[in-house]
C-alpha cells in the first residue's frame with residue numbers, strides 16, 4: 001500500500017528512486033569525570049583544529065563546485081569554532097567541572113542550540129542547525145567516529161534523513177543523489193537553499209519521514225507540491241513518470257529564457273522582477289533570470305532578534321543585494337511592520353484592527369530614530385547598485401511628503417559629513433490603500449514610481465481580511481473594483497511619465513498577467529520560481545491585442561465573468 005507524506009517544497013522537480021536512510025542521528029555522549037583537565041583541554045583543542053581543517057577543505061571544494069556564497073556557509077562554521085563564547089565556555093566547563101571534553105562540548109552547544117531554537121523566527125531557528133553541524137564535527141573527532149555521509153555511492157538514491165546539515169548536503173555525490181527528504185527544516189534552511197541551486201528535488205519538514213520509510217523502499221519525491229509517496233503503485237509511478245517528462249521539457253523551454261528580456265509577442269518589453277525577504281533568496285532570483293528585485297521586504301532583518309538591527313548590519317544586507325544584482329534595479333521597501341508582523345521588542349499596544357492600525361510608514365514617521373537609521377543604511381548602500389527606495393502603506397500625500405523630507409534631511413546630513421552620492425536613486429510608494437489608488441494622479445506629480453501591493457489592496461477594497469478563512473471568498477483579485485483601481489493607477493502614472501510595477505501575489509498569477517499586460521503594467525514582481533513561466537506566457541501574447549480587451553473586462557460586473565473570459569482567451573493562446 002502506498003503512503004503519502006507531505007512536507008515543505010524545498011526544491012522543485014520530480015524524482016523516483018530508492019530510499020537511502022542516512023543515520024545521522026545524534027552521537028551518544030557519556031559524561032565521565034577526568035583528573036587531568038589539562039590533557040582533556042588539549043584533546044578538545046586538537047579536535048577543534050581537525051574540525052577546522054575539515055571545514056577549510058570543504059569550503060574550498062564547495063567554492064569551486066557551487067560558488068562563494070555556499071562556501072560562506074562553511075566559513076561561518078569556522079567562525080562558530082573560533083567563537084570565544086563557545087570555545088572558552090567549553091574549556092571552563094572541563095576545568096571547573098572536571099568532565100570529559102565530549103560532555104562539555106555537547107552541553108554547552110545544546111544550551112546555544114536551544115536558545116536559537118526558541119527564537120520566534122525561522123531564519124534564526126535554522127542557525128541552530130549550523131551550531132549542531134559544527135558540534136557534531138568536533139564530537140566526531142573527539143570520539144574517533146566517521147560522519148555518516150555516503151561518499152562511496154554506487155547507485156542512484158534518494159536520501160532520507162532526520163536533517164541534512166549544510167556539510168552533509170555539500171558532500172552528497174551529485175551523480176548518485178537524485179533527491180532528498182528530511183524530517184525537519186524549512187524553505188530557508190541551508191540544505192533547502194543548496195538543493196535548489198544543485199537542482200535536486202527536495203521535500204523538507206515532513207516530520208516523520210525517517211520513521212515511515214524503510215531503507216531501499218521506492219519513493220516518489222514531488223518537489224513541486226511538497227509530497228513524498230512511499231512504496232507507490234505501478235499506476236502512481238506511471239503518472240509521475242509522465243509528469244517528469246513534461247516537466248523536463250518545460251524546464252528545457254524555460255531555461256532558454258533565463259538570460260532573455262521579457263518581450264511580448266508584438267515586441268513590448270516588461271520587466272519581470274523577484275520578491276525577496278533576505279539576501280539568501282538571491283540564488284533563486286538569479287537562477288530564474290529575474291530582471292531585478294521588485295520588492296525587498298526589509299522587515300525580515302528586524303525579526304527574530306531582541307533589538308533593532310544596526311545601521312551597519314542593514315547596510316551590509318542592502319549592499320549585498322545591490323551588488324549581487326549587478327546594476328539591475330532593486331526596490332527596497334522601508335520597514336512594513338504591524339498588521340500580522342510583530343516586533344516584540346517594540347512593545348506596541350494590542351489593537352482592535354491591526355491591519356488598519358499603527359503600522360508601516362505610520363510607525364516609522366512616529367518613531368523617527370528607527371526610520372532614520374534605516375534610511376541612512378539605504379543611502380550608504382545606494383552607491384553599490386541601482387537602488388530604488390519605496391515607502392509602504394502610504395494613504396495620504398502628506399505622509400509621502402514627510403517620509404521624503406526625512407530622507408532628504410538624512411541625505412543632506414550625510415553630504416555634510418562628506419559622503420558622495422555617485423548614483424541617482426528613485427523614490428516611490430506602494431499603492432495598497434484604495435485612497436492612494438484613487439489619488440494616483442496627485443501622487444504621480446511627486447513620486448518616481450508606484451508598486452501596486454495587491455495583497456493589501458484587495459483586502460482593503462473588498463473589506464475582507466487577507467488572513468481570515470471565513471471571508472476568503474471575498475478576497476477576489478479579479479474583481480472589477482480591484483481591476484479598475486489598478487487601471488486607474490497605471491493610467492495616472494503613465495500620464496506623468498512614471499513607471500508602475502506590481503509586487504503583490506497577483507503579479508505572478510497566470511490569469512491576471514494577460515489583464516495586467518493589456519493595461520500596460522511596466523514591472524511584475526513575484527516569487528522567483530514564477531518568473532520563467534510568466535516570461536513564457538508573455539512571449540506568447542500580443543500586448544496590443546490584450547489592451548483591446550481592457551475596456552470589455554472593466555465593464556464586467558463580477559470576478560467570475562472576468563476569470564472565465566481570460567481563461568477562454570488563454571486556451572486560444574495555447575493552441
Ligand SMILES: C=C(OP(=O)(O)O)C(=O)O
Nearest residue numbers: 432453454455456503504
Ligand atoms: C506586497 C505587499 O506587501 P505585503 O504582502 O508585504 O503586505 C502587498 O500588500 O501586496
Ligand SMILES: [Mg+2]
Nearest residue numbers: 432453455456
Ligand atoms: Mg502590503
